[in-house]
Amino acid sequence: MISLALLWHQHQPLYKDPAHPNPEGSYLEPWVRLHALRDYYSMAALVAEYPGVHLTINLTPALLWQIEDYTERGATDQCLELTRTPVSSLDWDQRDEILSSFFDADWHHQIFPHPRYKELFEQRSDGYSFSEQDLRDLQMWFNLAWFGREFHNGEIELFTGEEASVRRFVQQGRSFSREDIDAMIEEQYKIMRAVIPLHCALQDRGQIEVSTTPFYHPILPLLIDTDQATIDRPGAAHPARFAFPMDAEAQVASAVEKYKEWFGRAPRGMWPAEGAVSQSTVPLFAGHGIAWIATDQGVLARSGRWGYEVDKPNVLCRPYRAEEGQEQVSVFFRDTVLSDAVGFHYHGFSDYREAARDFLHRMKEHCAHHDHDDAVHTVILDGENAWGAYREDARPFLHAFYGLLEEDTEVRSLTFSEYLDGNSDRGIPPHPLDQQEKVYNLYTGSWIDEMVSAPGVDLGTWIGEPEENRAWELLLTAREALDEVEATLASHPDAFEALYRAEGSDWFWWFGQDQDSGNDAAFDDLFRMHLKNVYRGLGLDPPSELDRPIVPRDVIWTFTYPVDRVAPGHRLVIQTNCPGELTWWLGEEDARTEALSPVGGVMAGVRRHHAILGPFEDGSGPLHFRFRCTDRDCDGKGLCCREDEHIVRVEQ
Numbered sequence: 166m167i168s169l170a171l172l173w174h175q176h177q178p179l180y181k182d183p184a185h186p187n188p189e190g191s192y193l194e195p196w197v198r199l200h201a202l203r204d205y206y207s208m209a210a211l212v213a214e215y216p217g218v219h220l221t222i223n224l225t226p227a228l229l230w231q232i233e234d235y236t237e238r239g240a241t242d243q244c245l246e247l248t249r250t251p252v253s254s255l256d257w258d259q260r261d262e263i264l265s266s267f268f269d270a271d272w273h274h275q276i277f278p279h280p281r282y283k284e285l286f287e288q289r290s291d292g293y294s295f296s297e298q299d300l301r302d303l304q305m306w307f308n309l310a311w312f313g314r315e316f317h318n319g320e321i322e323l324f325t326g327e328e329a330s331v332r333r334f335v336q337q338g339r340s341f342s343r344e345d346i347d348a349m350i351e352e353q354y355k356i357m358r359a360v361i362p363l364h365c366a367l368q369d370r371g372q373i374e375v376s377t378t379p380f381y382h383p384i385l386p387l388l389i390d391t392d393q394a395t396i397d398r399p400g401a402a403h404p405a406r407f408a409f410p411m412d413a414e415a416q417v418a419s420a421v422e423k424y425k426e427w428f429g430r431a432p433r434g435m436w437p438a439e440g441a442v443s444q445s446t447v448p449l450f451a452g453h454g455i456a457w458i459a460t461d462q463g464v465l466a467r468s469g470r471w472g473y474e475v476d477k478p479n480v481l482c483r484p485y486r487a488e489e490g491q492e493q494v495s496v497f498f499r500d501t502v503l504s505d506a507v508g509f510h511y512h513g514f515s516d517y518r519e520a521a522r523d524f525l526h527r528m529k530e531h532c533a534h535h536d537h538d539d540a541v542h543t544v545i546l547d548g549e550n551a552w553g554a555y556r557e558d559a560r561p562f563l564h565a566f567y568g569l570l571e572e573d574t575e576v577r578s579l580t581f582s583e584y585l586d587g588n589s590d591r592g593i594p595p596h597p598l599d600q601q602e603k604v605y606n607l608y609t610g611s612w613i614d615e616m617v618s619a620p621g622v623d624l625g626t627w628i629g630e631p632e633e634n635r636a637w638e639l640l641l642t643a644r645e646a647l648d649e650v651e652a653t654l655a656s657h658p659d660a661f662e663a664l665y666r667a668e669g670s671d672w673f674w675w676f677g678q679d680q681d682s683g684n685d686a687a688f689d690d691l692f693r694m695h696l697k698n699v700y701r702g703l704g705l706d707p708p709s710e711l712d713r714p715i716v717p718r719d720v721i722w723t724f725t726y727p728v729d730r731v732a733p734g735h736r737l738v739i740q741t742n743c744p745g746e747l748t749w750w751l752g753e754e755d756a757r758t759e760a761l762s763p764v765g766g767v768m769a770g771v772r773r774h775h776a777i778l779g780p781f782e783d784g785s786g787p788l789h790f791r792f793r794c795t796d797r798d799c800d801g802k803g804l805c806c807r808e809d810e811h812i813v814r815v816e817q
Contacts, residue, residue: 169578390406440612455494456582579593636673722737
């Protein structure tokens with residue numbers, strides 16, 4: 166029997182500014198709320214439909230705290246406030262913001278399937294004006310597109326006893342009233358209120374395990390000591406040393422305590438942020454009662470003196486005992502290939518049942534040569550952002566996958582704690598810590614190998630490039646400011662909370678050239694906002710250096726915000742929400758064609774693609790370009806396939 170330990174990871178960085186004059190309504194991005202409508206409730210509810218399927222869902226404390234902020238403390242976000250504002254009361258800036266940002270969804274899977282939303286998209290892209298009714302319909306459809314398909318299709322009885330549905334609005338399609346919008350928003354709050362209770366119930370009945378992550382999703386080895394960071398990209402360098410292991414411990418401790426409040430028990434397991442671990446992190450987990458952690462097979466491959474042969478099932482398909490001093494914890498290593506197949510590959514299958522069969526076949530083939538009949542295959546991936554690339558919010562794929570998994574007589578799905586503790590009702594023997602093989606010198610790495618670096622997982626995605634290092638040095642200066650005034654968590658809680666938020670991995674992920682969200686400037690602003698709040702929490706004025714952006718500002722052209730000029734010396738970013746080719750020429754130059762690069766991927770709220778052009782010299786002539794969509798689901802009839810010619814002038 167092959168055991169499958171599957172973990173869906175769900176996380177969003179803290180988009181809120183607690184020092185904002187209106188802290189209840191200060192979320193700068195809507196992704197926590199919108200993903201709650203599509204993913205956070207439904208991913209658990211889908212599992213509940215298949216009682217024979219057991220798995221783990223990782224919910225970060227930063228994510229759950231934000232959901233709770235909406236449902237219990239009256240928080241909103243800028244997009245929600247724009248949705249709630251009557252069209253007649255919108256000023257010109259607010260109208261412009263709605264027209265530029267309320268198409269922030271996957272074109273082929275969230276906009277084009279809905280005739281009215283597609284009509285509004287084309288109306289905006291063609292430059293036509295919007296009536297008050299058009300704006301109301303856009304307020305409605307931006308939100309409707311993010312509800313999971315089950316809420317589009319019928320009445321869903323939530324675990325809380327409430328019923329939620331937007332079917333009548335989807336069927337109505339257009340001509341929405343102010344009352345319709347208010348009623349739609351109430352459906353959102355019903356779903357958000359049910360997220361934590363549903364996970365509690367499924368964990369209590371033993372079908373899922375809820376694991377957690379250090380509170381604000383920091384890269385723990387880097388908080389412990391940036392000098393120990395594994396970086397192997399040419400030209401990379403360590404920043405001034407940041408070494409505050411007490412911060413790493415505080416992030417773990419606060420996650421454990423908050424978990425107890427939400428779930429009425431202590432957590433058994435943790436998915437460290439980005440699977441980033443090191444030998445020095447072992448005592449942090451074990452010392453706070455964590456029984457298991459998980460990371461990538463690339464970490465196991467580089468652990469020990471000579472590394473481990475992870476291509477062999479006997480080596481990979483088992484937990485290991487990590488030890489540091491007297492502290493011990495079980496470590497599972499994920500199958501990178503199968504995990505990435507779900508995250509990046511299976512969405513391209515025309516038959517999702519065939520995709521699910523392929524997953525099970527590949528897992529069985531990999532474990533066929535395992536010497537033991539209790540192999541455990543670990544698969545871990547993003548459980549929210551990946552679904553934007555799938556048709557129908559990945560519901561057909563997930564139903565096919567869970568259905569085949571429940572029927573399969575050779576594969577048994579289980580939670581990590583079930584594998585360790587055993588479950589006699591399901592015929593699962595225990596696998597205690599003292600019977601696990603020791604992993605020597607747990608490597609300092611994560612789930613990802615930084616692009617353009619030497620082969621093998623590392624931490625270079627978050628450190629080593631100039632932008633990343635400048636961010637670490639700004640963080641160090643703020644951390645030293647706390648020590649200079651002898652601040653403690655008890656004496657200055659707001660300052661410490663702001664620091665812990667700034668230590669999150671999300672900001673550093675988007676700095677540098679190795680990753681691109683399509684809107685790195687927004688994450689830069691959020692990071693520096695949290696650092697400014699450290700000083701404000703100490704009663705000090707933030708240093709002026711925090712007003713200077715880390716990330717260069719580019720001019721972004723989109724179909725819904727088509728700029729007409731770019732200044733000399735600036736770059737122009739052509740950004741779309743579907744893949745394609747860009748043909749462009751400058752003045753009288755010959756045309757050239759290039760494929761747009763994917764940006765953000767599963768780490769961003771919306772799937773985007775872009776091409777970066779320039780910087781341009783003064784007097785270089787107008788820039789002409791055409792875009793051609795290459796999305797596999799494109800019917801060739803959408804605006805993205807018209808190949809219209811667009812012109813952007815290079816001038817001040």
